Amino acid sequence: MLYKYLLEWLKEHNIYFLHLNRRKLRSYLNPFQSVLLEILLNDYRIDFKKEGGIPLYKEGEFYLLNRKGPYYSDAILSKQGVKPELNLPKYPLFIIDLRYYNRHTEKEKRRIIKEILASLIEVRKYLWDRHLALVANRELFNFISHKLGNNKILRLDYPLNGIALDPNADEILTEKDIKENNIFLIGGIVDLGQNRPWTKELFKEFPRKRIEFYGKTKGVPDRFNRIISILLKVKFENKTIEEAIKENLTRKDILERLSIELPKRWVKLDNKFVLPKKEYEELNKMFGRDIKPYLKVFKVEVIEKQ
Template sequence: MILGNELLQLLRGLGIGTLCIPRGFKCRGDYLQCIAVQLLIGKYEVCPEGMGKVALMLSGDARLLRGDLTKCDASLTRVGTCPKPLNIALIPPREPLFIVDLALWHRHTESEKNELVEQLLASISTVRNYLWDGNLVFSSINDEIIKRIARFAVNARFRVIIDKGGPPSILNSVFLDPEGDCVLNEELIGKTSAFIIGGIVDKERRTKGESYELYMHHKLTIPRCRIELRGSVVGVPDRINKIIEIILRTRYETHNLERAIIMSMSKRDRINRLFYELQRASYTVRGVGLKVIPSPMLEHINWMNATNEEVKMALMKARVNVVSYEEFLRYLEQGVIKEGPWSRRYAHVVKDKNP
């Protein structure tokens, strides 16, 4: 995205209106961004002229064309196959930097170590959607982690910064911790130079406070911030790559943290948050212990856009029944309704829909 826009301007400045793309070039997102990353990691280069059946048109809104053999102004080729490659002077932004610290690697189970490596690799892909490998640091890394990464990503080329020491000292940094004492917001995301994330997976272990332990281990004094969604960390994605995605989305795309979080939530995240909301917003029918919510309230409780299937699963998990407004009124008239702690947050919805 960011580098793709820069590359587009550089190619246009060289008078290139069409760029041939080789067969086998893989890209799941923006082609210009993918190409920019591949140029920076040294896997491809741009060669004058060329022919191909896939071409990127660079006039107006850049678009991909497939079809007959096309003559292009330039072509994307593997490094070493072009006699005189063009000098594409991409200057990637140095900030923001994402530092994943792996000092607690030794505490993980085998399964968690594999999961952690998967998240590290996914983080590379996430960063590449907006920036490039140079904006990602793996600190406190050891040889075992490096070998596992190589085993998981055979023949892959990365330019991630590898640091066997602790997190580099960078001015204007923030340490991300779900138990942190400050709340991350759009302003902080926009002005922070580096985000330090604990390389921690607690899939099989019951852990608490490991992020803070990591913070103290490195004797950090920077702000410890948590990512909240409407006042709670429940439902906020905790995978390393998802945390990075949320920050990048907020900074470059949505400029709205809540929207970025919701876009990055998994099915499990949505169900967990909806369960959390239902437990607190539902009413209890005295005498029978039945938990209910009036149907007009449900769509407003589901502000995280859970699917119908996910809503059913959350209702079942919370043991909450959806009742009609008329049935809810009968409970009120009988005086057997007890409010939940958050019932009044959504009570106006019922009144507005049923004056």
């Protein structure tokens, strides 16, 4: 997590109690990660000023204070003061290639922008904006950047050499690949109702690998943000690819995978298909959740018979 660099800086300057000075934090982030983003994105600084407050969050020996209270800070978050000099890493880097953006319909273009915004949110949970890049001309980049709001993502004219994620690739992506490599290429392609194998064409000069979920690509999330989330969880939380996928499955992903899993497992009873309890429990384990709500789509019931 990138905020560890901020904690090191605070420790070097004997700051263990930091007052937020009424600044609201992003609720989906670790509070210190949110403070770091305020410094990097909104030019907030550290002012060596004492301010009374109440503890909002504690991590190790560090406290965040807010409002008024009996605990005094060593410094406050402010537009005044010192800008922390943090030697932040440049990698990993997630590159979304938008060279085929104009091949899409207007509805698909809106979906692409929505997924880029969601990708930025995922990246900010662990890193910050400079770890996300778009391959796009300046006009398109400026258009999308405006849609994203305040950000500092990177623009590239051409993708850097890295691993390209392609569901049709010959090679399988492994946890070792994710941990040992720092540049990942994602095709900025959506196919609402269409099959578009453009990724191979887009990344023909780069090594391509596919993500598998228990031996198959069926049911692997295909949205940019969920692919990036899978990579981040493996890289920073030491999760397996399967564990990371389970946390990113959408209803669509689950139904797609069930469409090939159920015919291998159900049995016919009284002119209807039923799922033995043992198979049901195995599928629950595979998806990391109760699949009964999804079985209704296939009109399949669970029976006690093993």
